[in-house]
Amino acid sequence: MKRIFATLLFVFALSITTHAQADWKNLFNGKNLKGWTKLNGDAEYKVVNGAIVGTTKVDTPNTFLKYNEEFADFILEFDFKVDDSLNSGVQFRSASVDSYRKGRVYGYQYEIDPSKRAWSGGIYDEARDGWLYPLTNPISKAAFKKGAWNHARIEAVGNHIRTWLNGVPCANLLDDRAAKGFVALQVHSIGKPALAGKQICWRNIRICTENIEQNLWDKGAYAEEVNRMNNILSEREKAEGWMLLWDGKTTKGWRGAKLNAFPQKGWIIENGILKVLKSDGGESTNGGDIVTEQKYRNFELKVDFKITEGANSGIKYFVDTELNMGKGSSIGCEFQILDDKKHPDAKRGRNGNRTLASLYDLIPAPINKPFRSGFFNTALIKVNGNHVEHWLNDVKVIEYDRNNQMWNALVQYSKYRVWNNFGNAAEGHILLQDHGDEVWFKNIKIKPLP
């Protein structure tokens, strides 16, 4: 099945790439590196037999060979062949400016990954936000050919970026981080001398910037869409019933958990990010928690969050703001947000049940959870009646059923035992916690379920 799918796509790809040669321009002349400039590191790029050959070198950072022109919308194609042990990639819509990390190249990268992970064709945001489109589909992962020439394709039109590897769809990304930038060939830095001299080769590098629409590949063969646009729903998300729980600009739909209005202090909105500010690290001692005005029963809730060093916060659900009218946080089940390495609460509780993504004080998230330190992470909470799941960056980390004897027995062991019938409410508010540390939120989306 996998083989048939890949073969069909490959044949289809061959037939279409023969069209409209006039719309394409070669970025590499096959003879020398005219038009290209080396940046950042000191790895070597040579032209050998009509291919650019990059070679790894010890004691030098990531090196980039950039093409000296910026492209906005385009289709880029190239062939590559890589040593088995070498990670590499091709930058697009990228930049190098003195004001950002002293000229460090950053931006989208078409991943080249011959490792067992096999994420070639995925999209990494180099030196900025990390993985935007990790490769999970086994058909895409199987497209890479070891030790042979591979054919890559990138379509970048507006906020829509798609990739293919050997005719197989890999990434399908909605993103608005960069509208234009340069193309560059990466030679990765190496940790140990044994990896010096490894090679990555490119050839047939060509770009289409004219009549793009006519040269796009079939819409039916896309990989699964990932939307990384800030506070904007994709058409597909809208069709699936997702709604923005926060508009990215105002406090509309939210209030203080113990207030009739949004808190006057402690929270700010900046560049499409909702930030709870640093105070004394106390629980709801500054602006206090904020909650949705609406209550929710069955839903999928997504929240992108980024922690600052040592931070503590949380996303609560089934929140009853009437329960605790005194000091402290409002009462509900909590998807814990915590800097596990720097905040002391990670070692409290029982068996790690206060670490990030845990159901706070009740069920610990696994130790090997896919937390991405220094980046935005995506929390997903699924509620279907009594069945609840916590997901972190597309991996399910917690699963439980409430409203039963075992749930109640577990609650009785936790600090929630003082709250009658804790966690068993049919519906409740969604809450973002003020725990006196700076944490950033965006892309707060909910899909109500029947």
Place this chain on the structure above:
Amino acid sequence: MKRIFATLLFVFALSITTHAQADWKNLFNGKNLKGWTKLNGDAEYKVVNGAIVGTTKVDTPNTFLKYNEEFADFILEFDFKVDDSLNSGVQFRSASVDSYRKGRVYGYQYEIDPSKRAWSGGIYDEARDGWLYPLTNPISKAAFKKGAWNHARIEAVGNHIRTWLNGVPCANLLDDRAAKGFVALQVHSIGKPALAGKQICWRNIRICTENIEQNLWDKGAYAEEVNRMNNILSEREKAEGWMLLWDGKTTKGWRGAKLNAFPQKGWIIENGILKVLKSDGGESTNGGDIVTEQKYRNFELKVDFKITEGANSGIKYFVDTELNMGKGSSIGCEFQILDDKKHPDAKRGRNGNRTLASLYDLIPAPINKPFRSGFFNTALIKVNGNHVEHWLNDVKVIEYDRNNQMWNALVQYSKYRVWNNFGNAAEGHILLQDHGDEVWFKNIKIKPLP
């Protein structure tokens, strides 16, 4: 449906009772109490309009009017009419001897219960073991007619005792407590003077002791069988796959949890009862726990147990005898056995999770569990893969699923957290616990499941 069922049975009953009048003998002549003797209490029995009328009286214990003859196998029929607020009954195969509670009448009683509970037709073991056949079937419960004459029937043949009320099957009991005894009409003692003067009337009291087999009612219309015979499986139980886990006489199939053989002390077998003996109240400090030689995976396990005052014991399952080779009890999930009122452990743990029938230290049994103080109680443990249930006297009191995050989180809060992967074993031994208190066991039966 209920009405049709009852009506059909009633018609059927009328047709059959007209046969073989010659086999029957009237116990009451319709005129006076010749052949009857009053025992125990001082309530009044009079003959009024062809019926024996019993009347309650203050400050007198249960009173019985016994027929001066013993019967072994028989069919007994009578009509009764009772005041709405008066509990009563008819004894059969009963006795009164100086050596047992100074002549206190004891033995089987056909229950007469006009209360909302509606257990008329059930079988109570008066002044001995209490309820042998409580009435749970709603069709049987609906058979009683308030304020009117009701027709009762008892078939007692060997160990098989069946009852009907107004033609509706009520009890279907296998029991070997008494092979013969007298018949007696009960006037219950009353707690408050307001209940003085309440009446219960009997008439048409007749017994069949000849050609019993031909006079028995259809086997198809029995109520659900309850087997109270000691350490004997009924034919139905055998057909359903039940096996005796203990033979009622020897130590066969059992060993000390930390021994290769049965303990030399601390346990005795007496009159079909397996007794763990009183020592110092410590955990496995006398004879130690005993376990089945076999391991069990999926099963239903039944154990009748009777506690002495202040006792502590337990039934464990999924027991791994290799886990704890040191002091104390062997490790497994425990159906707790405890005198909740007199043993201090009932107040320890969390939220009652060390009380009788609880999953020890993990999940508390409900406070209103149907424990029968002073009698044998039946523990039932059902295991189907990861789903486990505790039942007490036919009522489900605990339900949980193991081998999941919530289970593991709960275990981490309990004293079992020191045992790796506690409770998640696919199979294990069955264990009876020596906790240094005297507790009696019998009818230990298992039905292995696929």
